[in-house]
Amino acid sequence: MSDELLPNERLVDGPLPDPAVQTCGAEEVAPDLLVIPNRRVPLVPNIGIIGGRDAVLVVETGMGTANAEQVLSLAAEVAGGRRLYLTTTHFHPEHAFGAQVFDGAATYLVNRAQATDLSTKGPGYLEMFRSFGGAVATRLDDVRVPRPDEVYDGVRELDLGDRTVLLRPTGRGHTLGDQVVEVPDAGVLFTGDLAETGQFAIFPWFPPHDTDVSGLGWADVMDRLAAAGPRIVVPGHGDVGGPQVLADVAAYLRELREETWRRRDSAMGEAEIAAEVKALLIERHPEWTGREWIAPGVACLCAEHA
Template identity: 75%
Template sequence: MSDTQIPDPVLDPAVHVAGVQEVAPDVLVIPDRGVQLVPNIGVIGGERAVLVVDTGMGTANAEQVLAFASEVAKGRRLYLTTTHFHPEHAFGAHVFGGAATYLANRAQADDLEAKGPGYLEMFRGFGSPVADRLDGDVRVPAPDEVYDGAYDLDLGGRTVRLRPTGRGHTKGDQVIEVPDAGVLFTGDLAEAGQFAIFPWFPPYDTDVSGIGWLAVMERLAAGGHRVVVPGHGEVGGPRVLADVRDYLRLLRDETWRRRDSAMGEGEIAAEVRALLIERHPEWVGREWIEKGVGCLCSEHA
């Protein structure tokens, strides 16, 4: 998958449990600290059990997360779920074997089995420090329990909703809702202060759907969530969802308007990139704009 290379991160993608944020009672976030390929990780507590959301990339990161979650749990049962199959979110789940029950939606489990090995190989090819995080015994995880449709997890006095969204950033995206606290964990369906990450790597991976993603974000933005924990970037409120929705809508409209005029994809990408950077000069991840244009060109009717 050499054509799928993304820029190497400047910093080691290391999870640090220092600086944990409590965004609601017994709802904690281990923040990404603005480091590429480090996700925001959730630890959600109930009276009888604790749910961890995402693991970080590799064994050492996941060991820190498991140790922290175990300390929080103080003997309560542990569960793990992941928002989607990408390595920084799920490729530490093997560490939780025997300590937690790993839950995943059917489409994500299928992604892990079918595409996980290729992504592991691809990320190991990025060179140090990413490859170092995936060295040794890191392997593609297999969930303990796989569910079709929605899954309500009773933690004791708190029910957490695991909700597959349908095709968007990946085929297997799911969001995690904590209804009593008004908290939503989005995975990479939403980022804060960043252009949407389009893993558009033809012919290797073309499962991302700009049309589907926009439909998902329109639903989520209407959901009335108080706190939004994006896959990457600072925790915020409903504005995080609205910003991604508005960006995807603008990306679609500007791409398709130019496609309607029979403009070539390269020229479309150049014009749309300039327009969107002008609109959001402070956002990071500019390399994903062209990927988004390519995806939406392929979905142009």
């Protein structure tokens, strides 16, 4: 599988910047709840450190051991002797492929679908990301595919002491194993790559080897998340915001679907559909980055039916 994923490196246009996590920029968005912002650096996620009376939960590791070591160091400092947990929102390398650094220092928990993604797709994605070369490959030099300590079904209620965090699998959307992290007492929601700000939605549509992303399922997930009414939304990439972040992503996914299906139903070819839809959406959202993800989104939705 890993070799078969390599042709999709065409999505990378030129050398990528070093995906370095900068923990010095951590911001407290609620009491005892820090976000290490991604500063809009490609392949750097927003990372969370959520504290309770007895324990601290880290959300995401950053890509590679050097990034994860910085995250662990800050988390240990924040914890001050409290127990450490780690979770990741999905299996992609910039979110999870530093988890080995937490071995022995924290308990790594993921939902069952994400654990399956890690074991079945993780090696292929690791090799694909290494093929990008440069700083990305260097960050992954000594990385192995993560192995969780605990795998759970359904919603995992994690008691940190006077604060319960919900690790909630969402069903098929950006990946099969997506989960969000809810902090109900603070009204904070970590979405992983189900939501981004300032960029087009990331569609990992790599047929025939990875076709689990669902534009239809993803839009439904966003509606459910929005209905829960979080106060603060921490997207996978981009700026922390309010509930409008979720509504904006849902609106874009439906816009992409409608423009794609209207052309598909008129018997246009997929390449022509992708070209027209990409031009239209860039015109509508000229300030957004990630334009390379429009065409995979079109291909995904061309294959889906209501």
